Amino acid sequence: MELYLDLHSQPCRSVFLLAKAIGIPFEFKLVELSAGQQYSEEFGKINVMRKVPVMKDGSFVLTESVAILKYMLQKHSSSLADHWYPADLQQRARVNEYLSWQHMNLRAHGSKVFLLKTVFPVIMGSEVPKEKMDTAVQDLNQSLQMLEDKFLQNKPFIVGDKISVADLVAIVEIIQPVATGLDVFEGRQKLTAWRDRVKKALGEKLFAEAHEVIMKVGSLPQQMQNNSNLEMLKPKFQKLFS
Numbered sequence: 014m015e016l017y018l019d020l021h022s023q024p025c026r027s028v029f030l031l032a033k034a035i036g037i038p039f040e041f042k043l044v045e046l047s048a049g050q051q052y053s054e055e056f057g058k059i060n061v062m063r064k065v066p067v068m069k070d071g072s073f074v075l076t077e078s079v080a081i082l083k084y085m086l087q088k089h090s091s092s093l094a095d096h097w098y099p100a101d102l103q104q105r106a107r108v109n110e111y112l113s114w115q116h117m118n119l120r121a122h123g124s125k126v127f128l129l130k131t132v133f134p135v136i137m138g139s140e141v142p143k144e145k146m147d148t149a150v151q152d153l154n155q156s157l158q159m160l161e162d163k164f165l166q167n168k169p170f171i172v173g174d175k176i177s178v179a180d181l182v183a184i185v186e187i188i189q190p191v192a193t194g195l196d197v198f199e200g201r202q203k204l205t206a207w208r209d210r211v212k213k214a215l216g217e218k219l220f221a222e223a224h225e226v227i228m229k230v231g232s233l234p235q236q237m238q239n240n241s242n243l244e245m246l247k248p249k250f251q252k253l254f255s
């Protein structure tokens with residue numbers, strides 16, 4: 014299996030973490046987003062949407078992280094611990110409930126804070142207006158509150174006593190704004206205790222390996238300055254930031 018990834022990307026990290034955690038061997042194909050490699054002719058043949066992650070299993074090519082995660086889980090279900098994607102109808106539905114919710118909530122809001130703090134100054138040539146940043150952080154806080162109140166409640170993990178793929182998808186999104194220096198765990202004991210359980214369940218070493226590049230995100234703006242596709246990216250981001 015080949016996985017086309019850039020570990021700066023949250024959905025790439027969830028795919029990477031699951032493959033590693035459940036022991037699926039794969040070839041890591043780096044697609045460096047800050048260098049604009051998603052726009053290469055070669056990558057265009059693999060994913061016309063020019064996004065990562067992409068999975069290639071033999072001649073079968075699959076995009077969209079949630080679809081890739083479920084493919085890996087279902088392909089290996091016979092040898093896999095049940096807690097990753099429980100067979101029980103209602104428990105599985107709870108995992109799917111989180112996976113459906115997160116796209117437009119925790120992912121959207123965490124990504125926005127990340128992009129405003131890292132990419133905005135490079136593209137727009139100025140710091141983010143305070144009101145814009147305050148609104149983005151407020152939205153993120155609402156999503157974090159929902160994660161605590163609706164999804165975690167008083168359980169150790171999103172679906173119960175053990176880690177599932179929902180926890181993986183959640184933690185990678187939370188780390189994105191954290192990497193820019195925003196301490197989202199401050200004053201959130203439930204979230205902090207959950208993060209520590211997720212880290213422990215995955216293993217500190219694997220968790221650190223997956224998050225090594227994003228935790229050095231301070232160098233991203235500099236890397237982007239060398240991106241020959243910056244002009245091409247500008248209209249896309251200007252629209253996003255307007």
Ligand SMILES: N[C@@H](CCC(=O)N[C@@H](CS)C(=O)NCC(=O)O)C(=O)O
Pocket residue numbers: 022023024025046051063064065066076077078079
């Ligand atoms: N819904 C997709 C989102 C994929 C996505 O947005 N990937 C971003 C990185 S996080 C990307 O490749 N962006 C490159 C670009 O838009 O140029 C998934 O879950 O896989």
